[in-house]
Amino acid sequence: MDPRVRALQHVLEKLPGIGERTSRRLVRELLSHRSLLRELMEALEAVDRHLSVCTRCGGYTGTPPYCEICRQEDRLSVLVVVAEPEDVWALDALAPERYRYHVLGGVLNALEGIGPDSLNLAPLRTRIPDExxxxxxxxxxxxxxxxxxxxxxxxxxxxxxPDLRISRIAVGLPMGREVGEADEETLREALIHRQPFDPEASS
Ligand SMILES: [Zn+2]
Structure with missing residues (x-):
């Protein structure tokens, strides 16, 4: 096998959900459809060149330093905290009102060594009072x-x-599923019917 083809295959295998079999299929597809290959190259290059992280919320932005949502100062004083940048797009597209967002950049995971220091919490100390x-x-x-x-x-x-109201989306979100895996209607309902997060009250 050509070493360049092998290298491409190895890169693809680093992506989640793509094993050796799938990467071989993808490479075959890309090599036999050069227009698709070029389209993919251009899309990757555009994202790499133009997409950065919003310094306020941690979401993606094509207009640094802030993203489109953070630029809208007239949004409600409700801050929706999500794990991943793409969750912002999913939720904002279906949210019943114009909320603000904050991206943690992951979730706690002891096995993978992701502790509280890895979460994007520091900006919240100023965001909460400032906004x-x-x-x-x-x-x-x-x-x-x-x-x-x-x-x-x-x-x-x-x-x-201590004075902040804290709620969470819970209704309808199946146990063991990530936010990004829920269908739009479920997610919308979960957001509308959010509940106060108070473990003492519910136990
Ligand atoms: Zn932002």
């Missing part, structure tokens, strides 16, 4: 790691901002 945030909605899914992170965040917010 007059009244309510934080934890929009995390039902996996073990996401639930653990939600409880950690509850303590974190209570410690730093």
């Amino acid at each position: 007059g945030i009244q309510e934080v909605v934890l929009a995390l899914g039902g996996t073990f790691e996401e639930q653990t992170t939600a409880y950690f965040l509850l303590d974190w917010f209570r410690e730093h901002f």
Whole structure:
């Protein structure tokens, strides 16, 4: 096999969900459709060149330093906290109102060595007071790691901002599923019917 083809195959295998078999199929497809190959190259290059991280919320932006959402100062004083940048797009597209967002950049995972220091929490210390945030909605899914992170965040917010209202989307989100895996209607319902996050009250 040509070493360049082998290299391409190896890169593809680093992507989640792509094993040796799939990467071989993808390479075959790309080599036999050069226009597709070029289209992919251009798309990758455009994303690499123009997409960076919003310094306020941690989401993606093509207009640094802030993203399109953070530029809209008239949004509600409700801050929706999500795990990954793409969750912002998913939720904002279907949210019933114009909320603000904050991206953690992952969830706690002891096995992978992801602790609280790895989460994008520092900007929240200024965001909450500066933007007059009244309510934080934890929009995390039902996996073990996401639930653990939600409880950690509850303590974190209570410690730093005792007066803040904290709620979470829970209704309808299946246990063991990530936010990004839920269908639009479920996610929308989960956001609308968010509940106060108060473990003592519910036990
Ligand atoms: Zn932003």
